[in-house]
Amino acid sequence: xxxxxxxxxxxxxxxxxxxxxxxxxxxxxxxxxxxxxxxxxxxxxxxxxxxxxxxxxxxxxxxxxxxxxxxxxxxxxxxxxxxxxxxxxxxxxxxxxxxxxxxxxxxxxxxxxxxxxx
Amino acid sequence: xxxxxxxxxxxxxxxxxxxxxxxxxxxxxxxxxxxxxxxxxxxxxxxxxxxxxxxxxxxxxxxxxxxxxxxxxxxxxxxxxxxxxxxxxxxxxxxxxxxxxxxxxxxxxxxxxx
Numbered sequence: 001x002x003x004x005x006x007x008x009x010x011x012x013x014x015x016x017x018x019x020x021x022x023x024x025x026x027x028x029x030x031x032x033x034x035x036x037x038x039x040x041x042x043x044x045x046x047x048x049x050x051x052x053x054x055x056x057x058x059x060x061x062x063x064x065x066x067x068x069x070x071x072x073x074x075x076x077x078x079x080x081x082x083x084x085x086x087x088x089x090x091x092x093x094x095x096x097x098x099x100x101x102x103x104x105x106x107x108x109x110x111x112x113x114x115x116x117x118x
Numbered sequence: 119x120x121x122x123x124x125x126x127x128x129x130x131x132x133x134x135x136x137x138x139x140x141x142x143x144x145x146x147x148x149x150x151x152x153x154x155x156x157x158x159x160x161x162x163x164x165x166x167x168x169x170x171x172x173x174x175x176x177x178x179x180x181x182x183x184x185x186x187x188x189x190x191x192x193x194x195x196x197x198x199x200x201x202x203x204x205x206x207x208x209x210x211x212x213x214x215x216x217x218x219x220x221x222x223x224x225x226x227x228x229x230x231x232x
Contacts, residue, residue: 004161035222040224040225042223048219092161092162106164107164109163
């Protein structure tokens, strides 16, 4: 059982370049989210989705776009990368009920993508 | 809005010694509380969670946490640590009524000395 799969594991970008971080889950989870992890700051929520076609902003959405065309996939797009976006990015998924994320359910995390923007 | 404070960024302990990792939260409404663990170069895994009921919650790998509503704390404890417990530990909170947001603390790095 693959769980939550993130690609790539490592990426180096130049300022202004664009790229997409991929996230896929095979657990039929309705809820998916993206976090960034920075030293001393824990994990901060970027965007989340409670089902196909539904997305919303988290704590730090600026500079990132998402879409959710299928239940399985939740890609994160950087349209014009900046050095401030150097971070480790985690995708997470969970069960939800009736389109609402059940906040007492645990998150399943991918292994992360380490992104450096020069 | 809720927030989570982990007062200790690093906690060094000797193997087989007890450990307590501190977590305080602020919220004006009822919350769920979680502890997650991150081993090197991996994603986070759930250790335990408090939803309601008994204030002492037992998790995996011998960890437990106690919810203290009056002190708004949810400290994580283990009576005897092992080298394999070396990891970063994150406290997290979500509101009963809030859709889709889990807020994480800044993490505590636990290092075990032989």
